[in-house]
Amino acid sequence: MQFSVILSTAIRYMLPLMLIFSVFILLRGHNEPGGGFIGGLVAAAAFALYSFTSNLDEVRRALRVEPRTLIGSGLLVAVSSASLSLFFGLPFMTGLWYDEPLPVIGKVGTPFIFDVGVYLVVIGVTLLIVFSLTEEE
């Protein structure tokens, strides 16, 4: 299969940029447009683009983990953030916040961790679909 030279060159620079951008979207998502779902899609799009220009093994190496592991760990992060309030005797999924805003990240609380879980699940699911479709050929 012939890959476009322009795309394959550009993606080397775009992949890290898109990943950073996806984290940016994830972080601003609490009060502004953005969040785990869209951030996850952007990150998955970066890897999907990469998979257009190189073979699948290389993409898998770049991703480092199995998409299925991403799904599992994302769900685990989400459910643990939701369960945390149970240990304080509060109802399931009650939002707990750390009072001091952290530099760069901003206010941190369980809804943010939940969003990180969503971010991981979305990357995992999207890439699982992309990889399975690519392997079909």
Place this chain on the structure above:
Amino acid sequence: MNVLLVSPLIIPFITGIILILMWKNRPAQRAISIVGSAALFIVSIILLLTVWEEGIQAVQIGGWPAPYGITLVADLLSAIMIVLAGLMAISVAFYSLASMDSEREAFGYHPLFHILMMGICGSFLTGDLFNLYVWFEVMLISSFVLVALGGERAQLEGGIKYVTLNLISSAIFLAAVGLIYGLVGTLNMADLSVQLRESDQPGIVLTLAMLFLIAFGLKAAVFPLYFWLPASYHTPPVAVSAIFSGLLTKVGVYTLIRVFTLLFIIDPAYTHTILLVIAGFTMLSGVLGAAAQNEFRRILSFHIVSQIGYMVMGLALYTPLAIAGAVFYITHHIVVKTNLFLVSGVVHRLRGTYQLKKLGGIYQLYPLLGVLFLIPAFSLAGIPPLSGFWAKFVLIRAGLETNQYIIVVVALIVSLLTIFSMTKIWAEVFWKAEPEPDPAYPREDLSLGALAGYVLPIAALAAVTIVIGLFSEPFVRLAIDAAEQLLDPNQYIHAVRPELLEGIVQAQN
């Protein structure tokens, strides 16, 4: 309390997550699946005991008060259903270890099973109509995959029918939810119960009731909406059909009971008469359909339909005794029906087919298996002292007390025809001399010891049937308590939004 109420959701969810993380490690998956189901079963029993002792429990998820947040409510009916779900989970998970082929296990049978359990428990616990829709989707998506997993031709055919009909049902449900929100501006069930009772537009409320009847009727497989069930339930592997036959249609029945005791009680003379007619036709058409079948699991599938009729009959009669009968019937039916499917799986393992014509002579070789079939079969038909007898007894007595003689006669006739079907299976599969072996079907003569993984769950469920039958008193009392809660919506409302009731009391004064 808080922890207890969400754990039937969190336990299967976390089990499912761990199973996804262990995707490639089959032995670990099998062990975790058993541990997860056992934990669910134990927690469900604690929940039931707590609810029975302390009354209806409610939790506002995220601390957002109803009607803005999502409420989880466990009344006795919910708690009973969760216990049954836990019991089915542990027995079918155990049975799956022996019966599920490694290919389906590799494609995620175990995680899907637990996500399905989460969807089922969620539907039983939620106190919010839209949230109920979401749990239905969780349940349906995992069940769609479970029906089609393996990709055999018959499975895909059954799967397409199953998916299509259930999507139509979901669409109607969603439309009805939208309309109800447009009418009263809330979806919290306790809130709705108050609002719909006081509604000055009874015509629209009745229309909505009929929409919900169609949506949940499709899921519960009542007449005339049951045709998808016998077309799909006999196609997937037997552990999957067992859990479907035990729990999925019963989720439909549960939601019918919930909405027609809590929400749409504005004109029972109208709505519940329709339910009664539906119940009669469901019983009859199911049992007559079964009489025409010659395949083990198809006969059982048609019998699910006819049994659903009995549960709807209890709801339709709408007296404390009748609702108690329906609750008791659900309890008995889930145990017995799942068990019959599990037995059919053993026969399939031994002879490679479900066709009655090709089977025979099982009793001569495996007398114990014959007995294990007879117990649930007789229980299904309602022979004393097994659980089915008491279930039918309570329902028929409720019918007589309300002078609904037609439905009583129908119920008794259907009961007789059920015996006919069960003796047909018995005569063909177990009793008659074995026909010439057909090389098309792989035949294996294993000892029952080698089939221990199959037989133990069957024996355990048969024991449950006998225990419910012999020591029926606490079970009947539990059902009656559940029925009293259901017939007094104020208890439910009080658990979720006590401030609403003060308004009603003041208005009445």
